[in-house]
Amino acid sequence: MSELTLVAGQLFNGISVASILLLVAIGLALSFGLMRVINMAHGEMLMMGGYLTYVSVSIFGKGAGFAIGLVVAFVGTALFGALLEVTLIRRLYGRPLDTLLATWGVSLILQQAARSIFGPVGVEVTAPAWLAGTLSLGGSALTGLSFPAVRLFIIVLAAAVLGGVGFTIARTRLGLLVRAVHENRPIAEALGTNTRLVDLAVFSLGTGIAGVAGSALALIAPVTPTVGQSYIVYAFLVVIVGGLGSLTGTLAAAVAIGVFSAAAQVFTSTSFADVLLLLCVIAFMQFRPRGIIAQRSRALDEG
């Protein structure tokens, strides 16, 4: 393996990390970016998705279990998100700081619940056979470079989810309503849009996607009651750097952050790469406080 393959390998790793960040952040981009709800329990939706996948794999076996687990994780966490929206979030719209506190409480409750149900020790989801392999490049300058199938799968999954959400927002009736509400809530209401229903749909879609992210993450790391905690900060970082309310910005920020930290890790240790990343984000926010893609909308101007 040469220096060139190290760099090429790190580029791939950066994109792989970016795809995970993207999966985690899309849900937040919807709830935080579009609805201004600071959902601290977003990480726990991830955890819930991971555990639902674990349960599916235990019931249906390694092969079909994971595919079923992905669907179960999406539907299960989306339903839970809906429940959360109806019982709690709905009462706190327009008060971002209150949503922060309340959802933080929810996150603590969920972590403890996971501990009580599954125990404090992490559970493991074994990748199905069709994801266990490695794609290797031979006979070129990049000999020795290999792409784990699991990571390729997560990249494809992230792209698919991003495409799906992008399509929904841009091309469907639901998306039209979401954009209308985001642009100008009072006018949308005046025109007869049921904004509560739109909020409910957006929020549960966001949590459902977090569930899918948790499902994917279970393939490369153990599912623990606190797994969400290690991703929530990065997810907020991606959404804020990307610019509130912009999916394109979220994508750009995820790729930038993923590739940056992978590149930094070539030269320095993992811990210091994190320090460099945060320093760069702070510097960047000085110049572009609204993120990579600054949205202009009345919903944002209010805040």
Add this chain to the structure above:
Amino acid sequence: MLQMSKRDAASDAKGALCASRWEGILGVDRRIHRAMLSIAVVACSLSSLGAPTVAAPETVEVGVLQSLTGTMAISEVTVKNATLLAIDQINASGGVLGKQIVPVVEDGASDPSMFAQKAQKLIQQDKVVTVFGGWTSASRKAMLPVFERFKGLLWYPVQFEGNECSPDIMYSGAQPNQQILPALEWAEQKGYKSIFLLGSDYVFPRTANLILKKHITHDGGTVAGEEYVPLGGSDFSAVINKIKLAKPEIIFNTLNGDSNVSFFKQMAAAGLPSAKLPVMSFSIAEQEAKAIGPSLLEGSYAAWNYFQSLPDPANKKFVAAYQAKYPGSPVDDPMAHGYLDVYAWAAAVKKAGSFDADKVRKAAVALKFADVGLGSTAFAANQSLVQTAYVAQLLPSGQFKVLWQSKAPIDPVPYDPLSFPGKTCVL
């Protein structure tokens, strides 16, 4: 002294409780409130004076402080279980100095500052006579000032990086010269020359690797690379790339907790299972092997001072007792040390005839106590345990097969002479 004041506090609390019950029954008028209260207190005190003749067994409280939650829970919960098992067994055979041991269990939550906080709570509020606990060196370093300030005594059950020597800690886990260096000796005997050092980013891996680097270079080997990931970190893609670039013959792994699951999973996914590139782990025992899944780890090596598979009859007894309580659970090195610590403490208390921390630690040195699975051992003058080192390979069953053992039990050396010349442990 401690016992007395505790009992006084208890009877005061009882008096107040009793008084408030009287108030409730009689429906107190404000003017006579004070009088009623004092009558009630007197009445209650009288009744409680009569009560203690019904002999309640005398008790002594000890602290058990491990991470029951968080990234370290995977390893520490079972140490707590083994500690409690030893306490139960000692209680069943009559306790210590005629007193039943009452464990006060606290959760360190994988957070060093929480360990310090809980250690202080155990000593000051619960007035425990000693504490069994700690796993990561970060947790021990955080607790150390607490035990020094309040003159407590901590029994620490896990292998560590040495370079520390405190009169307020009994170190039953291995010093570097009892685990890491014997493993290096084994690797050199097997002909592994190029070694990659990987660890979680905290004090144990950093110091262990500092010592290893000195010895590897001294012995004519090469350090192929040295990498750290944050404790609990789960992304190893960059590290694995660097390993591929460095092409080491063996990896010395000091990752801790759940990070190991991610590392071995991602190594296997990257086409480097431990059968292809051997890994010698210093924090993976039977417990972690079971959690990670033996299939991922099969063929990898571990160095410890205890394995469940050791043929010692006392060990068979310990394993049987543990598995009777927790069916199907494997037993590992830190658990055996956690178990041993309670027996060593009880023996030292008996010899000292007192629960006083200072007398107990002095009594514990050079004291031969019953074999509880690690053979006949004793604490050296530097308050660390004399013990044998083993290197073993993981079998598909999740058990380890011992391949090599040190010629004799090794005396503990807290300060490696090559890495920290001139430093010695004087208590």
